[in-house]
Amino acid sequence: MSAEGMPQEEPSFLAGPLGWTTRLITRNPLPVLACGVALAVLALALSANRLGFRTSRLDLLNPDCGYNRLWIEYINEFGDEDDVVVVVEGADRDHVVPVLEELSAALTRQNHFFHAVLHEVDLSKIRAKGLHYLPPEQLLQIERLVAQTEPIVAGDWARLNLGNMANDLCRQLEATGTPQSAAARSAAEAELGRLSESLHGAFREDRYRSPWPGMPCSVATISELSDEYLLTNEGRLGFVLLRLVKDDKDSFIQGSEALDALRRLVDRVAAYHPETAVGLTGLPVLENDEMRSSQTSMLEASLLSLLGVACLFIAGFGGIRHPVMTVLALLIAMAWSFGFITLAVGHLNILSMAFGVILIGLGVDFGVHYVARYLQLRSHIHRSDEALVQAARSVGPGVCTGAITTAVAFLTAALTKFTGVAELGIIAGGGIVLCLVAAMTILPAMIQLSDQRRVRQPLPAPLDIDAALRPLLGRPGWVLGGALAGTVALSLGIQHLWYDHNLLNLQPEGLESVELERKLLSEADQSVWFALSIAESRDELLKRKERFLGLDSIERVEEIASLLPADQAEKAPIIERIYRRLSVLPERAPDIPVDPPADLGRVLARAQATVAGGPQSPRIERNLEQIRHALRQTPVGECYRRLSDYQQRLAGDLLSRLHTLRAIANPEPPQLTDLPEGLVTRFVGQDGRYLLKIYAKGDIWDMAAMERFVHDVRRVDPRATGNPLQTYEASRQMKQSYEQAAWYALAATLVALYIDFRSLRYTLLAMVPLGLGMLQMFGTLGWLNIPLNPANMIVLPLILGIGIDDGVHVVHDFRRQRGRYRMSPSTASAVLITSLTTMVGFGSLMVASHRGLQSLGRVLTIGVSWCLITSLVVLPAILSWMTRHLEEGDAGEDAFAQRETGSRIYRRDGGANPPCQPQWPPLKDSSSQAKSPSR
Numbered sequence: 037m038s039a040e041g042m043p044q045e046e047p048s049f050l051a052g053p054l055g056w057t058t059r060l061i062t063r064n065p066l067p068v069l070a071c072g073v074a075l076a077v078l079a080l081a082l083s084a085n086r087l088g089f090r091t092s093r094l095d096l097l098n099p100d101c102g103y104n105r106l107w108i109e110y111i112n113e114f115g116d117e118d119d120v121v122v123v124v125e126g127a128d129r130d131h132v133v134p135v136l137e138e139l140s141a142a143l144t145r146q147n148h149f150f151h152a153v154l155h156e157v158d159l160s161k162i163r164a165k166g167l168h169y170l171p172p173e174q175l176l177q178i179e180r181l182v183a184q185t186e187p188i189v190a191g192d193w194a195r196l197n198l199g200n201m202a203n204d205l206c207r208q209l210e211a212t213g214t215p216q217s218a219a220a221r222s223a224a225e226a227e228l229g230r231l232s233e234s235l236h237g238a239f240r241e242d243r244y245r246s247p248w249p250g251m252p253c254s255v256a257t258i259s260e261l262s263d264e265y266l267l268t269n270e271g272r273l274g275f276v277l278l279r280l281v282k283d284d285k286d287s288f289i290q291g292s293e294a295l296d297a298l299r300r301l302v303d304r305v306a307a308y309h310p311e312t313a314v315g316l317t318g319l320p321v322l323e324n325d326e327m328r329s330s331q332t333s334m335l336e337a338s339l340l341s342l343l344g345v346a347c348l349f350i351a352g353f354g355g356i357r358h359p360v361m362t363v364l365a366l367l368i369a370m371a372w373s374f375g376f377i378t379l380a381v382g383h384l385n386i387l388s389m390a391f392g393v394i395l396i397g398l399g400v401d402f403g404v405h406y407v408a409r410y411l412q413l414r415s416h417i418h419r420s421d422e423a424l425v426q427a428a429r430s431v432g433p434g435v436c437t438g439a440i441t442t443a444v445a446f447l448t449a450a451l452t453k454f455t456g457v458a459e460l461g462i463i464a465g466g467g468i469v470l471c472l473v474a475a476m477t478i479l480p481a482m483i484q485l486s487d488q489r490r491v492r493q494p495l496p497a498p499l500d501i502d503a504a505l506r507p508l509l510g511r512p513g514w515v516l517g518g519a520l521a522g523t524v525a526l527s528l529g530i531q532h533l534w535y536d537h538n539l540l541n542l543q544p545e546g547l548e549s550v551e552l553e554r555k556l557l558s559e560a561d562q563s564v565w566f567a568l569s570i571a572e573s574r575d576e577l578l579k580r581k582e583r584f585l586g587l588d589s590i591e592r593v594e595e596i597a598s599l600l601p602a603d604q605a606e607k608a609p610i611i612e613r614i615y616r617r618l619s620v621l622p623e624r625a626p627d628i629p630v631d632p633p634a635d636l637g638r639v640l641a642r643a644q645a646t647v648a649g650g651p652q653s654p655r656i657e658r659n660l661e662q663i664r665h666a667l668r669q670t671p672v673g674e675c676y677r678r679l680s681d682y683q684q685r686l687a688g689d690l691l692s693r694l695h696t697l698r699a700i701a702n703p704e705p706p707q708l709t710d711l712p713e714g715l716v717t718r719f720v721g722q723d724g725r726y727l728l729k730i731y732a733k734g735d736i737w738d739m740a741a742m743e744r745f746v747h748d749v750r751r752v753d754p755r756a757t758g759n760p761l762q763t764y765e766a767s768r769q770m771k772q773s774y775e776q777a778a779w780y781a782l783a784a785t786l787v788a789l790y791i792d793f794r795s796l797r798y799t800l801l802a803m804v805p806l807g808l809g810m811l812q813m814f815g816t817l818g819w820l821n822i823p824l825n826p827a828n829m830i831v832l833p834l835i836l837g838i839g840i841d842d843g844v845h846v847v848h849d850f851r852r853q854r855g856r857y858r859m860s861p862s863t864a865s866a867v868l869i870t871s872l873t874t875m876v877g878f879g880s881l882m883v884a885s886h887r888g889l890q891s892l893g894r895v896l897t898i899g900v901s902w903c904l905i906t907s908l909v910v911l912p913a914i915l916s917w918m919t920r921h922l923e924e925g926d927a928g929e930d931a932f933a934q935r936e937t938g939s940r941i942y943r944r945d946g947g948a949n950p951p952c953q954p955q956w957p958p959l960k961d962s963s964s965q966a967k968s969p970s971r
Contacts, residue, residue, distance in 0.1 A: 050792075054432035055425050058480055062421035065481035072478040076368045079375025087374065088383035106757040110568055113721035117152075118759070120295075121318040122276040122302060123552050126311060129271030135309050136265060136274045142301055143278055149294040154714035155276040157264040161710035166700030167611045168601045175610040178697065181249065182617045185690060189621055196687050198679060199631035201231065202639040209646040228643060229652050232659035238682045239666040246689050273556075277714070280320060295324050317552035319565070319759060322543070326886070329544045333884030334393060337893075340883065341396050344876035348869060349404070358411065361482040362403035362475075369474035370395055373467040380466060381459055388460045391467055397877030397896075398442060398837060399471030401870035402435045403479050405845060408866035410483065420487040424480045431862075432476065434848035437792040439472035441785040441844070442837030448780035449833060452773035454766075461777060461833070468837075501864050501908075508909055509858060512917035519808070519910045527811050529818030536823035537739040537767045542888030553737075566594075567730040567749045567758035570721070574600060577726045580752060584730055589741070589748045591733040596711060596719045597726045604705045611703050618698040625687035633667045633675040640664050732760065739767075770826050778832040785840055793847065802847045804911045806839030809903035816898050827888030828895040835899040838874055842867050842907035850915050856922045857915040864908060871904035 061068050122139055126132040140155040167175060188195050195201070208224035230247040237245045266275040280294045298316065306314040342363065349359025373395060377384065384391075409431040410423050417423040446468065449461025508515050543550045569584075571577035574597040581598075584590050601607075631639075644660040647653050667675055708716050719727045732745040746764045749756045789799040813835065817824070849863040878900070881893030 050433040050436055051429040054436070054476065055429040057476070058425045058428035058432075059421070061477055061480050062424050062484045065484040068477055068481040069485065072368050072474065072481070075375075076371035079372050079378075083374035083378045086382070087378045090383050090385045106755055107762055110570065110757050113570065113723060113725060114727060115717075117279045117282075118319040119277045119279060119718075120298070120316065120320050121552075122278070122298075123315050123317060123556070124274040124276070125313040125315075126272060126274075129265075129267065131309075131311055132267065132271060132274040133265055135305060135312050135314065136276055138308075139276050139302070139305055139314070142305065143276065143298075146297065146301070147281075149281055149297050150278045151281055152279040152714040152717055153276065154278070154712065154718075155266055155274070157266075157715055158712050159264065162599060162706055163700060164702045165704065165706045165710070167614065167697070168604065168607060168706055170607075172603065172606050172610065175607055175614070179610055179614050182614055182694070182697065185694065186617050188687075188690070189694065193626050193628055193687060196625075196628050196683055196690070197631060198235075198683060199636050199639050202228075202636070202643050205231070206639070206643050206646050209643070225647060225652060225656070228647060229656050232656050232663065234686075235663050235682070236659045239663055239670070239678060244682070244685050244689075247686070248690055248693060277718075291320055291324055292328070295321065315548050315552045317549040317556070321549040322553070325547050325549050326543060329547070329886040330389070330884075330889060333881065333886045333889050334389060337880040337884055337889070338392050338396060340880040341393065341877040344880060345396065345400055345873045348872050348876060357486060358407050358483070361479060361486065362400065362407055365403055365474045365479040365482065366396065366400050366471060368478050369399055369467070369471040372470045372474070373463070376466045376470060377463050380462060384463075385456055385459060388456070388463045391460065391463045393877060393881065394464050394834065395467045395471055397874045398834070398841075399468060399475075400873055400877070401838075401841060402439055402472050402475035404870045404873065405431050405435050405438075405866040406475055406479060407483075408862045408869070412860075412862035414487075420484055420490075424483060428476065428480070430852065431845070431848075431866075433792065434845045435475065436472065437788065437848075438837075438841030438844045439468055439475075441788050441840045443468040443472075444784040444788055445777075445781035445833040445836045445840075448784050449773070449777035451780050452776050454769045454773035457770060457773040457777060460830070464833075501861075501868055505859060505864060505908060505912065509912055509916045512913040512920065515909060515913040516917060519906075519913070523808055523812055523815075526815035526819070529815035529820075530811075532818035532821065533814055534823050535771060536825045537742070537764075538737045539763065539767075539826070540737050542825060542827050542886070542891075544885040544887060565732075565759045565763075567732075567745070567756050567760055569728040569730060569749070569753040569756045571597070571726045571728065574598075574602065574726060577728055581728060583752045584728070584749075587748045587752070589733055589745045591731045593731070594719075594729040595726065596708075596715060597728075599711060600706055600708070608703065608705065611701060614697065615701040615703045618694055618701060621691065621694055621698060625684065625691050628680075628683045628687060630676055630679045630683065633670075633672060633679070636679070637664045637667050730756070730758075739764075767826060771829060774829040774832050778836060781833055781836050785836065789840070789844070792844070798847050798851070801850075801911065801914070802840060802843035804914065805843040805846075805903050805906040806836060808906045808910060809839045809899060810835060812902040812906075813895070813899035816902070817895060822891070822894060822898075824895070825888065825891055828892040830892065831895050831899055834878075834896060835903065838871070838900055839903040839906075842871065842903055843911060846907055846911050846915070856919045857912065859908075859912045867907050868904065871900055871907070875900045875904075 124132050124135045124139070126135070136155045140153055143150045143153045167178070170178075195204075205224045205228045208220050209228070211220055227247070227249065230249065234245045234247040237243045266277065267273065268275075278298075280291045295316075302314050302316065306312065346359055346363055349362060350356055370392065373391065377388075377391075381388070406427055410427040413423040413426050413430075414420070417426065443465040445465075446461045447465035449465075450458045452458055452461075540550050540553065569577075569580060571580060577595060577597045581593050581595060584593050640660050640663060644657050644664075647656050647660075670678070708720060719729075721727065730749055732741065734741045742760055742764050746761050749761070786799060786803070789802055790796065793799050793802070813831075816822075845863055845867060846859065849860050850857050853860075875897050878893050878896040881889045882897070884890055884893070
């Protein structure tokens with residue numbers, strides 16, 4: 037800019053090459069178009085055969101990161117399959133269990149879709165080896181009991197005669213003088229106490245109480261073990277876990293066929309059990325539902341955006357032919373992009389599948405600016421080829437700069453550590469470049485073929501919004517003051533801006549898998565997500581389990597290492613001896629002879645006298661006295677009946693206990709093969725390492741709770757992994773990667789702008805729409821309580837590209853004018869149309885069912901709106917204020933057209949004005965320009 041503040045006419049170094057290239061294209065439009073279409077067909081064929089799809093979230097992560105290496109280690113050991121969870125809800129256990137059984141049986145039969153089906157833990161083999169789970173002390177106690185009763189089961193059932201039992205106890209009580217006799221007396225006293233309690237209950241309360249010792253409660257617990265169903269919430273919620281057989285097809289939505297079959301099966305079973313509710317959740321279901329929803333939403337949004345963009349073109353350009361050609365050029369560029377993706381990356385992932393909407397929203401802008409300038413020039417230039425060349429020379433540099441800066445904004449994402457963001461940056465950046473190539477080659481070729489013979493047919497005029505903007509530019513000071521005040525007010529909302537890490541909030545409303553996940557969290561306080569800790573040995577895992585359970589953020593842990601008992605070397609000989617002694621047991625006890633009541637009374641009196649002085653003697657003496665009294669008061673016949681009944685029950689009780697012991701006395705130690713295969717594969721790795729699943733307390737999807745959970749888990753095991761840890765790290769890394777990509781893009785864009793303008797002042801002016809637009813966007817999001825999230829963070833490079841692209845065209849327009857700045861009609865209409873097409877392209881996502889895509893469309897529409905206002909109002913006001921002291925000069929397309937075409941000016945009706953009678957004033961020659969005031 038000169039000292040007077042007047043813009044200098046500094047043609048871009050790109051103007052010459054672009055003009056020469058366009059002239060070559062207009063001379064050979066058909067071969068150029070044929071080559072473009074052939075390349076598009078070739079690219080589509082290549083992508084159809086070689087383009088892959090990666091649907092796992094793991095594919096978004098950088099495998100070189102430490103936490104990803106731990107995840108990969110887990111996958112190599114335990115496989116990369118997550119459980120599908122079938123949730124059955126009923127009034128009680130009796131309603132839930134039959135449905136679990138039916139579902140499990142049906143799923144097992146469809147082994148081509150499902151495997152590792154688990155709805156219960158079969159403990160029958162473990163139950164047969166139950167004694168291995170008792171400590172050695174209890175095993176020795178059981179062995180003593182078995183040894184004492186061995187003569188009885190061998191045939192000497194008379195030992196269970198009450199008189200014989202009482203006499204034997206009396207002899208033990210009378211033994212004195214040695215430590216062994218003292219121990220025997222103490223044991224006899226305890227046994228007499230149990231016998232007296234039992235007899236007292238039989239005679240006084242007509243109720244049998246077992247007097248037999250040495251049966252720890254753990255024995256009864258083990259012997260009563262039944263198959264454990266996967267139930268919670270007091271039996272009202274039941275689960276069937278299963279894994280999907282991997283789909284051989286390279287489909288973007290893996291597992292869809294299996295999940296469709298599963299849903300049909302679930303619906304069929306639920307129809308037979310209307311009293312229960314059956315649904316699906318689990319990470320594979322959540323991911324599949326998200327993929328289906330996002331794919332459908334993307335397709336709908338792409339079609340809607342194409343339709344909306346076409347309608348905007350028609351309305352903005354006042355015709356149909358040129359908008360259609362612009363869209364066709366964009367479609368050819370998108371076809372090229374598929375080939376580029378196949379060669380450069382080789383696959384699409386969850387994030388990069390959005391490239392289509394990105395290209396529709398951004399790539400079409402280049403064609404809009406080109407067509408707008410071309411139509412404006414055709415009002416003065418008769419021949420279409422000349423108009424195309426001059427359009428390329430005038431608007432081409434700005435288009436190229438805008439495209440390059442936008443592409444750089446995406447390509448710098450490749451420098452980030454988050455693989456998903458890096459791949460999206462490469463794909464979107466390359467696609468933007470291809471859209472530029474199509475706009476500068478395919479589009480002029482189509483326009484030349486269409487318009488070269490329409491010399492007398494009037495062309496549509498682009499929408500002229502210059503008249504609406506002119507009053508604002510007349511008072512630039514007021515406009516800038518209002519813009520500054522509004523921006524400050526909006527920016528105060530940034531303090532309310534927040535980031536939502538909860539992935540459930542991105543899913544469609546009412547999605548069954550999401551609702552069930554929330555239900556499990558709210559009603560059963562458990563999630564299908566858990567952390568994973570891998571231990572080398574059983575002892576290491578059990579020690580780690582104890583530490584985990586001591587943390588406040590841990591709800592529970594799951595493992596199967598404790599199902600394999602320790603100390604087998606010490607316990608095995610004891611169990612072997614017990615098993616041999618119990619190898620032969622009768623099914624029923626024979627009849628035991630009954631002593632006369634009087635004889636039994638005398639024996640009990642002897643026992644009453646012998647036990648005196650012991651620690652339990654008062655209670656025993658009282659019981660024996662009451663029993664003797666009952667014997668005297670009860671008729672003899674009734675006494676015989678009661679005594680006989682008691683002795684037979686006593687023998688049956690002993691025999692039942694011995695049968696119970698034999699049922700759990702298998703001498704072989706428990707092994708992993710004794711457990712269900714579906715359970716073992718989930719907890720034991722290929723190399724024999726053990727897995728511990730750690731479940732969080734509270735809502736794992738809440739970032740604060742997840743952060744606390746991750747911190748606590750890593751305190752115990754720094755090498756822990758699992759979906760919560762992966763999501764925590766991935767969410768943080770994705771956010772950081774988008775922020776880094778934005779800073780990288782900003783730096784690269786500044787360099788690209790400086791190369792184009794060769795002026796720091798012009799570079800900073802071109803950045804004004806971006807800077808103000810971003811500030812206004814974030815402030816608006818804060819005031820409206822619209823959070824940033826992993827889905828809409830992509831707006832950072834998008835807004836950067838859009839804002840700079842608008843600023844570049846306005847600054848280029850400024851440099852082409854003399855005098856006080858007034859925005860050219862074609863530039864104003866092009867900026868408006870490109871911004872509106874971008875808003876339509878991305879705003880169409882707001883109708884998507886996927887809430888993540890909704891938020892992306894909402895945030896981007898807000899950002900583009902502010903960039904548009906800044907580009908059309910604020911930046912022109914700044915430029916107008918900078919040149920406020922200058923007179924109105926040559927501004928607009930007419931003056932530029934005359935400068936570029938020299939002496940021959942064409943009328944819109946197709947006729948040519950002679951050089952001596954120009955319709956517009958001729959351009960000054962170089963000598964007169966040299967004398968003109970500095971620009």
